[in-house]
Amino acid sequence: MMPEATSAGAPSDVFSDSEGNPPQAENTEDTESSEGGDSGLASDGGDPSEGASEGASGEASEGSPEDGLEADAPGTSAGDPSSDAMEAARIALEEAGMAIGTAADAVSSASSDEELAAAEEALANARVSIIIAGQDLAQARQVLTESDAQGTASGASGATGESSIDAAEEALANATLAIVVATGAIMDANAGFPDDAQRLPSGGVLTNMPGTGQGSELDAELEASLIIFDGRIEESRQAVLSPGAPSTRTGLPPRQPRKQSGTSGDAQEDTDMATSADVADAVDEQRPQTDTQSSGMGRGASQAAKAAGATDMIPDDINDGQNDDIVAQQLREAALAETDVALREKLWEEYRRYKSGQ
Amino acid sequence: MTTLKRLTPALLVLACSGWLLSACSSTQVIKSNSTPAISATDVMPDNLYLDIAILPLGPGIPESEEEQDKQIIIPDVRRAESRYIAYQLKDTLELTGNWGAVRVMPAMSEAVDLQISGEILESNGETLKARITATDATGRQWVSKVFEDNASKYSYRASMEDPFQDFYNDIANALLLERQQLKKDQLTNLRQVTRLKYANGLAPDAFGGYLTEKRGRTSITQLPAQNDTMLNRVAKIKVREDLFVDTLDDYYGNFYREMKPSYNEWRLATYDESLKLKEMKAKAYKAGAIGVLSVVGGIYGASQSNTWAGQAAGVAAVGGGIMAGKVALDRYQEAEIHAQSLRELSQSLGAEITPHVLSIEGRTIELTGTADVQYQEWRRILKDIYAEETGLPVK
Numbered sequence: 001m002m003p004e005a006t007s008a009g010a011p012s013d014v015f016s017d018s019e020g021n022p023p024q025a026e027n028t029e030d031t032e033s034s035e036g037g038d039s040g041l042a043s044d045g046g047d048p049s050e051g052a053s054e055g056a057s058g059e060a061s062e063g064s065p066e067d068g069l070e071a072d073a074p075g076t077s078a079g080d081p082s083s084d085a086m087e088a089a090r091i092a093l094e095e096a097g098m099a100i101g102t103a104a105d106a107v108s109s110a111s112s113d114e115e116l117a118a119a120e121e122a123l124a125n126a127r128v129s130i131i132i133a134g135q136d137l138a139q140a141r142q143v144l145t146e147s148d149a150q151g152t153a154s155g156a157s158g159a160t161g162e163s164s165i166d167a168a169e170e171a172l173a174n175a176t177l178a179i180v181v182a183t184g185a186i187m188d189a190n191a192g193f194p195d196d197a198q199r200l201p202s203g204g205v206l207t208n209m210p211g212t213g214q215g216s217e218l219d220a221e222l223e224a225s226l227i228i229f230d231g232r233i234e235e236s237r238q239a240v241l242s243p244g245a246p247s248t249r250t251g252l253p254p255r256q257p258r259k260q261s262g263t264s265g266d267a268q269e270d271t272d273m274a275t276s277a278d279v280a281d282a283v284d285e286q287r288p289q290t291d292t293q294s295s296g297m298g299r300g301a302s303q304a305a306k307a308a309g310a311t312d313m314i315p316d317d318i319n320d321g322q323n324d325d326i327v328a329q330q331l332r333e334a335a336l337a338e339t340d341v342a343l344r345e346k347l348w349e350e351y352r353r354y355k356s357g358q
Numbered sequence: 359m360t361t362l363k364r365l366t367p368a369l370l371v372l373a374c375s376g377w378l379l380s381a382c383s384s385t386q387v388i389k390s391n392s393t394p395a396i397s398a399t400d401v402m403p404d405n406l407y408l409d410i411a412i413l414p415l416g417p418g419i420p421e422s423e424e425e426q427d428k429q430i431i432i433p434d435v436r437r438a439e440s441r442y443i444a445y446q447l448k449d450t451l452e453l454t455g456n457w458g459a460v461r462v463m464p465a466m467s468e469a470v471d472l473q474i475s476g477e478i479l480e481s482n483g484e485t486l487k488a489r490i491t492a493t494d495a496t497g498r499q500w501v502s503k504v505f506e507d508n509a510s511k512y513s514y515r516a517s518m519e520d521p522f523q524d525f526y527n528d529i530a531n532a533l534l535l536e537r538q539q540l541k542k543d544q545l546t547n548l549r550q551v552t553r554l555k556y557a558n559g560l561a562p563d564a565f566g567g568y569l570t571e572k573r574g575r576t577s578i579t580q581l582p583a584q585n586d587t588m589l590n591r592v593a594k595i596k597v598r599e600d601l602f603v604d605t606l607d608d609y610y611g612n613f614y615r616e617m618k619p620s621y622n623e624w625r626l627a628t629y630d631e632s633l634k635l636k637e638m639k640a641k642a643y644k645a646g647a648i649g650v651l652s653v654v655g656g657i658y659g660a661s662q663s664n665t666w667a668g669q670a671a672g673v674a675a676v677g678g679g680i681m682a683g684k685v686a687l688d689r690y691q692e693a694e695i696h697a698q699s700l701r702e703l704s705q706s707l708g709a710e711i712t713p714h715v716l717s718i719e720g721r722t723i724e725l726t727g728t729a730d731v732q733y734q735e736w737r738r739i740l741k742d743i744y745a746e747e748t749g750l751p752v753k
Contacts, residue, residue, distance in 0.1 A: 218743045222591060225739065229598050229732050236605050236725050 082147045085140035086161060092133035093168055099129040100175055107182055116186055123179050123186075128334040130172050130179070132350050137172070141165050185223075315348055328354055395527035396534055397454045406545045407458035408471035408494075408537065409552075411603075412448050414440040414462065414610075415488055416477035430482070430700045432708040435624075438617055438715050439481050443488065445614040447474070448607075450526040456534050459600070461607040464722045468559045469599050471495050471552045472533075482700075483629030484509055486522040490529055492536075495552040497575045500536040505529055514626050521625060551576055556599075557592040560733070561740040563750075564588045588744065595736055602729050606722060613718040617711055624707040628700055635696040642689030645682050652679025 103122035110119045144161045314336070321332050331354060335347035417436035420426050426433065444462045451460045458471075466473060472494045480487040487506040493499050507525035514521050540548070551569065555576065558565040565588075570579050582589050652675045660672025745751070 218739055218746060219591075222594075222736070222739045222743070225732070225735055226594060226598055230601070232728060232732075233598070233601050233605055236721075236728075237608065239721070 080147075082140070082144045082161065085136075085143040086164075089133065089136040089140040089165070089168070092129070092136040093172075096126070096129040096133040096172070096175070099126040100179070102126070103179070103182075107186070110186075120183065120186055123183050125334055125337075127176065127179050128331055128347070130176055131331065131354075132347070134169065134172050135350060135353065137165050137168055318348065318351065324355075393524040393527045393531070395450055395454050395530040398456045398534060398538065402542075402545075405549065406542060407456075408545070408548065409458040409469075410448075410451060410460045410472045410474060411463045411467050411470040412444045412451075412460065413466070413473065413475045414444045414464065415475070416440065418478040418480075418488075427701070430697065430704060432701075432704040434708040434712045434715055435704055436478060436481070438613075438621070438711045440478060441610055441715075441718065442614055442617060442621060443478070443481075443486075445610050446520055447526050447529060448610075450523070450530050451533070454530055454534070456530075456537065459603075461603050462610040463603060463606060464726060467603070468495075468556045469552070469596065469603070471548055472500065474533075479504065480506075482632055483521075483625040483627065484632040486525050488525075492533055494548055495555055496548060496577065497571075501529075501532050503532075505532075509625075509629060511629075514629060521629075547578065550578055550581065553596075554578060554582075556596060557582075557589060560592055560595060560737055561588060561744060563741060564744045565592075587747075588740065591740060591743070602725070606725060609718055609721050609725075613714055616714050620707055620710050624703055627703050631696050631700045631703065635693055635700065638689050638693035638696060642686045642693055644686075645689055646686035649679045649682030649684075649686055652676065652682055654679075 099122075103119065103126040106115070106119040106122040110116045141162070144165070318332075321328070324332060328351060331347060331351040335344050335351060338344040338347055417433070417440045419431060419433050419436050420429065441462070448460045448462050451457055461470075463470075472492055474490065474492045476488050476490040478488045485506065485508050487504060489504045490501060491499065492501040505525055505528050507522045507528070509521040513519075513523075520526065537545075554565060554568050558569060565582070568578060568580055568582060569576055571577075656672045656675025656677075656679060658672075659675060660669045663669050663672060
């Protein structure tokens with residue numbers, strides 16, 4: 001159940017040195033052996049940027065996965081389909097690494113709500129770039145397999161390429177987990193804690209000892225399990241929403257029952273008889289508003305897209321995105337927000353490929 | 359005296375017929391929903407609005423198939439109604455604005471202030487009757503009574519409103535009445551008990567000493583520190599619990615919306631058939647009773663009369679009674695036709711709804727199972743954290 005990253009120690013252990021500093025590009029050994037200390041992932045509502053930046057940047061700095069692809073393809077040559085595919089995957093991985101680095105910088109330097117929102121957007125873009133890189137890797141693997149089957153690639157290059165792709169995919173998976181952890185830390189920072197927990201008068205007898213290393217690991221384990229549960233709940237919510245429903249949540253917002261009830265209660269002023277009065281429709285109308293207000297990751301990209309006159313940049317063959325799932329939505333928003341023409345076209349290409357593969 | 363004696367059988371028949379007419383005359387209920395749900399005008403702090411969990415009502419399905427057939431109950435329809443009614447009640451309570459989060463849940467939960475459960479006693483197009491019980495986190499029972507509403511044609515004409523909205527409004531008002539009797543400190547105490555019960559469920563080693571139970575009532579013995587880190591961890595899990603509950607509630611919401619059109623059609627159709635069935639049964643009963651009385655009275659009168667006229671009257675009464683008996687049989691047959699029509703309507707709805715019922719049951723079981731496994735893991739982690747932080751042995 002637990003993610004692979006945590007089996008090697010808490011994510012904070014992986015992505016920080018003993019002083020809680022984010023790792024430098026060459027300090028890959030240090031990131032693996034750190035104690036973790038008090039730089040855990042916002043386990044006590046602390047600064048989420050520390051854990052988030054460490055999580056987001058750690059994998060990018062752990063030796064860029066694209067290096068393996070570049071170095072381990074000796075048997076390939078320019079013009080060879082497998083070579084082209086590997087080159088495309090390498091470029092995508094490089095871009096993913098840059099996006100992750102940008103996200104890490106944004107998260108580590110965030111000190112206000114606006115900067116946190118920008119950090120969320122950067123994390124969303126990083127996730128999109130990871131998705132694209134993952135698809136390029138899958139494409140490269142397929143081409144390599146076909147080349148092997150046709151006998152056009154040498155056995156050594158085929159095996160080497162496969163192992164490079166495996167390593168790259170594992171690195172991307174760890175990077176995805178780190179982004180999820182970082183996002184969760186930001187959401188927890190935004191959520192805060194229920195008011196009534198803070199209003200309880202003092203007088204308890206429980207004395208909390210300072211966190212030891214194992215305690216921090218347990219907290220990190222708790223954090224990771226919470227985030228995994230978030231993902232499962234999100235999947236379940238996807239199953240609930242109908243195809244024609246408004247955009248789904250891309251993040252898990254704090255639950256504010258009074259606002260939902262209060263919003264439902266706005267209708268009460270019209271009637272003293274609390275009729276059902278298309279209550280289901282009223283609730284449906286309210287939910288997307290709540291979702292829009294609460295959604296984290298896609299919001300910044302959406303706003304940027306609007307500012308850029310997004311509608312003019314949608315190719316004619318692209319639909320209105322009503323039935324998009326989270327991945328397609330993120331690809332779409334990333335494409336709309338992209339100012340570079342070539343990259344934008346590539347993102348639309350990935351969007352088309354993803355949609356056709358559904 | 360002789361005359362009176364001769365006339366007695368006829369008078370007897372007439373008197374009984376009159377009594378039967380008055381007793382068995384059918385009157386159609388002409389009323390629309392007339393009980394408004396009350397929204398409290400007093401403004402409370404947000405943290406004092408109580409969260410409510412509504413469990414799907416017990417379907418009230420008789421065990422024997424014979425009884426099910428007699429009451430014209432289709433099990434799948436009843437199971438669907440148990441969820442539909444729960445969700446309709448949730449909507450009503452939410453719209454009043456008197457409460458916090460109101461959600462339909464498949465099982466009891468420690469995370470809510472007030473739990474509502476019940477059992478369907480009767481449900482068709484004409485009548486909705488159920489026993490509703492509401493109990494708060496301290497164990498105090500707020501409400502335990504039978505609520506009932508009868509629909510009319512006017513109820514079905516108000517297309518935007520549930521034909522049995524009065525039923526739901528009555529329940530909402532009963533709950534509000536109970537809540538208004540609680541002072542703010544009592545509401546605060548209730549909310550605290552809920553939070554501590556939830557925390558105790560997750561980390562009994564850490565929070566077991568804060569609550570005590572006596573005679574079925576839970577009370578607080580002491581409160582944890584305001585900055586209690588274990589409580590903060592529980593609070594994080596609570597956020598996920600709330601999301602989980604929201605998801606389950608969405609499942610029920612989807613189910614509610616999916617079954618609503620067919621269910622409304624079924625209710626209107628069965629409303630008409632129910633009325634006709636009642637009418638036919640009443641007419642058949644009347645005709646049968648008159649027939650019996652006429653036959654008995656006629657035979658008695660003929661036996662007592664020593665005149666040709668008297669005996670002729672007796673024979674005529676017997677003949678009339680036999681005719682009335684035949685009419686009664688015809689009415690019963692017509693009633694059976696309407697009963698059969700009701701069965702067919704219900705079976706048709708049942709066939710349509712069954713896939714949705716199975717779907718909601720499967721999804722809630724799956725999601726609940728996932729959550730159960732996750733909760734076990736969280737309990738284990740919190741237990742380990744407690745042991746690590748305090749150095750105390752865990753139970």
